[in-house]
Amino acid sequence: MKPKNLKEFKALKKRYETITLVEVKEKFKGNYWNIVAQLLTGYGSDLSCTLCLPLRRNRWTHCNKCVYSTDKRIRYECLRGINRKTFNRMDNANTPLKLLNAFRARAKHMKTLI
Secondary structure, three states: OOOOOHHHHHHHHHHHHHOOHHHHHHHHOOOOHHHHHHHHHOOOOOOOOOOOHHHOOOOOOHHHHOOOOOOOOOOOHHHOHHHHHHHHHHHHOOOHHHHHHHHHHHHHHHHHHO
16 A cells, blocks of 8 residues: 655655754754654654644554555554664754754655655
8 A cells, every 4th residue: 555645754854854953953942852843843743743644534543554654553653663763863862963863864764765
């Protein structure tokens, strides 16, 4: 089955590649990485994720049409399996520069999936 959010996936990859350190620093003050990511890209929660929203007919099955999904029975593969390493880099980023580098690593990983 062809993923339904390929257009949004490519746009998110491009956004990860173009985010600047100035943008990250501006949003990083007092926020956790997922709030910064949500503010800059929409990513960080399935309620705001630019990849989840176009698929969001049913909270329990939207993941099976996502680019990240390899096993259509598993939810949230964007943060599991082969995607875990880059997700963890974002999750563990405790400085703006580490978060920016994590975004770049995620974009590089995303290129391997499409």
